[in-house]
Amino acid sequence: MRTSQLHLSTTREAPAEAEVISHQLMLRSGMIRRLAAGLYTWMPIGLRVLRKIEHIVREEMNAAGAAELLMPAVQPAELWKESERWSQFGPQLLRFTDRHDRDYCMGPTHEEVITDIARRDLRSYKQLPVNFYQIQTKFRDEIRPRFGVMRSREFIMKDAYSFHISQESLQQTFDDMYRAYTNTFTRMNLEFRAVQADSGAIGGSGSMEFHVLADSGEDAIAYSPGGDYAANIEKAEAICTDTASEPTEELRLVDTPDTKTIQALVDNFDMAIEKTVKTLICRASEEADADFIALMVRGDHQLNEVKAANHPGVLSPLTFATEEEIRQVAGAGPGSLGPINLPIPVVIDRTVAAMSDFGAGANVDDKHYFGINWGRDLEMPEVADLRNALAGDPSPDGKGELAMLRGIEVGHIFQLGDKYSRALNATVLDENGKDKLMSMGCYGIGITRVAAAAIEQNHDANGIIWPLPIAPFQVALVPINMRRSDTLRAEAETLYQQLQEAGVEVLFDDRDNRPGVMFADMELIGIPMRLVISDKGLAKGVIEFKGRTDESSEDVARDDVVDFIKRRLEA
RNA sequence: CGGGGCAUAGCGCAGCCUGGUAGCGCAUCUGCUUUGGGAGCAGAGGGUCGUAGGUUCGAAUCCUGCUGCCCCGACCA
Numbered sequence: 001m002r003t004s005q006l007h008l009s010t011t012r013e014a015p016a017e018a019e020v021i022s023h024q025l026m027l028r029s030g031m032i033r034r035l036a037a038g039l040y041t042w043m044p045i046g047l048r049v050l051r052k053i054e055h056i057v058r059e060e061m062n063a064a065g066a067a068e069l070l071m072p073a074v075q076p077a078e079l080w081k082e083s084e085r086w087s088q089f090g091p092q093l094l095r096f097t098d099r100h101d102r103d104y105c106m107g108p109t110h111e112e113v114i115t116d117i118a119r120r121d122l123r124s125y126k127q128l129p130v131n132f133y134q135i136q137t138k139f140r141d142e143i144r145p146r147f148g149v150m151r152s153r154e155f156i157m158k159d160a161y162s163f164h165i166s167q168e169s170l171q172q173t174f175d176d177m178y179r180a181y182t183n184t185f186t187r188m189n190l191e192f193r194a195v196q197a198d199s200g201a202i203g204g205s206g207s208m209e210f211h212v213l214a215d216s217g218e219d220a221i222a223y224s225p226g227g228d229y230a231a232n233i234e235k236a237e238a239i240c241t242d243t244a245s246e247p248t249e250e251l252r253l254v255d256t257p258d259t260k261t262i263q264a265l266v267d268n269f270d271m272a273i274e275k276t277v278k279t280l281i282c283r284a285s286e287e288a289d290a291d292f293i294a295l296m297v298r299g300d301h302q303l304n305e306v307k308a309a310n311h312p313g314v315l316s317p318l319t320f321a322t323e324e325e326i327r328q329v330a331g332a333g334p335g336s337l338g339p340i341n342l343p344i345p346v347v348i349d350r351t352v353a354a355m356s357d358f359g360a361g362a363n364v365d366d367k368h369y370f371g372i373n374w375g376r377d378l379e380m381p382e383v384a385d386l387r388n389a390l391a392g393d394p395s396p397d398g399k400g401e402l403a404m405l406r407g408i409e410v411g412h413i414f415q416l417g418d419k420y421s422r423a424l425n426a427t428v429l430d431e432n433g434k435d436k437l438m439s440m441g442c443y444g445i446g447i448t449r450v451a452a453a454a455i456e457q458n459h460d461a462n463g464i465i466w467p468l469p470i471a472p473f474q475v476a477l478v479p480i481n482m483r484r485s486d487t488l489r490a491e492a493e494t495l496y497q498q499l500q501e502a503g504v505e506v507l508f509d510d511r512d513n514r515p516g517v518m519f520a521d522m523e524l525i526g527i528p529m530r531l532v533i534s535d536k537g538l539a540k541g542v543i544e545f546k547g548r549t550d551e552s553s554e555d556v557a558r559d560d561v562v563d564f565i566k567r568r569l570e571a
Numbered sequence: 572c573g574g575g576g577c578a579u580a581g582c583g584c585a586g587c588c589u590g591g592u593a594g595c596g597c598a599u600c601u602g603c604u605u606u607g608g609g610a611g612c613a614g615a616g617g618g619u620c621g622u623a624g625g626u627u628c629g630a631a632u633c634c635u636g637c638u639g640c641c642c643c644g645a646c647c648a
Binding site: 010011013014015016017018019027036037090091092108109142143144151155156157158159209305317318409410411412445447448449450480481483484513515516517518519520521523532534536544 | 572577581582583584596597598605606607608609610639640641642643644645646647648
């Protein structure tokens, strides 16, 4: 392709709205253009990247035995009412009516549609297992679309759904998908990690996320450098190996004016933050014998909201009590809460259970208890894993200590079980001729997000550094002052032809620009290899080669240059 | 949706406080020169200052409503 045909449109400055580097570079390089909040046009150069990503995903899915189909983006409300997600999904589901006043939505995901297909088309266990996938545009009316294409409202996803007669079969396909995803991201030359993930309200035994590693990633990943353990911070178990020491202090009630925060407690009373306890009050679930429930973590620890919401006594989604509600149930404001004389159920984190001689609010304004000890001063409440794991915690697999990484979630594989097959009554006849609910798995890759994540992971001051397998072009062919030399023009055209005939994806910069402009543009859009052809070089019989991340260029004999590039591509 | 901010040419910004001819850089167009790291000179085009109202002789500027966008929170590929 020639730059003159590509509509290459680059800018030196990024629009002020772009915050993260991938968004800035995608706008500057002309990959995408914004239409409205969370809606983007993929310009020719951006679309080439998308197609490359799709191609690899498609090949790996096909290789793993999945069958591609294409479902409608618009879905009828009936199906969603049947699964009860019409009411559960909330405002993230974009709904509208047609001319007959029938309800529809833009598909945010396709469990309902595929399960409907399955219950109509699958009759016998002999047809199982089966794994369908599609690569398709989704719409989720996100509260806050952000970071350009990283979290847009309209995006392209590869979503796959598998159907099984048994858990063993589901597990096997799940494992196949795990390998397919590993192959997929490996082939894209991305640095990634598969991590255990929270399976949320759906339950199920298996849920793994695939994260592209990048310092700017939104998700924290806890992993064991010496072992195989890796988990999303939402899921990572926080282990406490300490046990409570014998009490050495008396319990005492202390006046603590102007001490509403843990930090104030530490500052005003010279208290170690590890000797303080933070109390959070949230709404209780129906299982609890109260409207509210108190959760406690050590002063310097962070409540893990996913773990909290998963606790049976806690209302999901997690809803913190308002200050007014706190006053009603505890008799004091949020700055003076603690376990003693708190008339609601209490759940404490494992670390809190191992504390002694600690301080916490007295449930009276401006008063705290110091020297609290479990067993002596009050009964030990229920203990649970409530906090975020931290670097240095023991690894749950028993191998060494946890370390932290940041990642961008680009894939998720999930064992759904029979949640949707039950709701939509998707059954097949088993070997005894009896109806049996199929179990399901689902497997997603955010195609558009992969493009953004690849940039977050691979860029420098000059622009994008595409990994070769997903680069819009493999080679940039840059002629120097072609307009002044018919010889050079002819040579450049010939080389362009030869590269194309050799199957090389080459972008020929045929604009009448100064060299600096062309170099800067080719680097900004991130083409992995560059060939510079000039009269000067041709006089010596050479073409100049430079890799996108190379410090300097090297001369390659004109006659060898096509083979040289082919060898590079095969490497 | 709650909290904060912004809206002036395609992009980045100044002007607003203290009302009176709308400006700068990049980009675009023309001409000449230049040509191995985002050229120079000369010229040109392009803005109902987000929108609706109000105050005023006069509003980009002051006031009010609305809309859009960005940032922080909960959600997710």
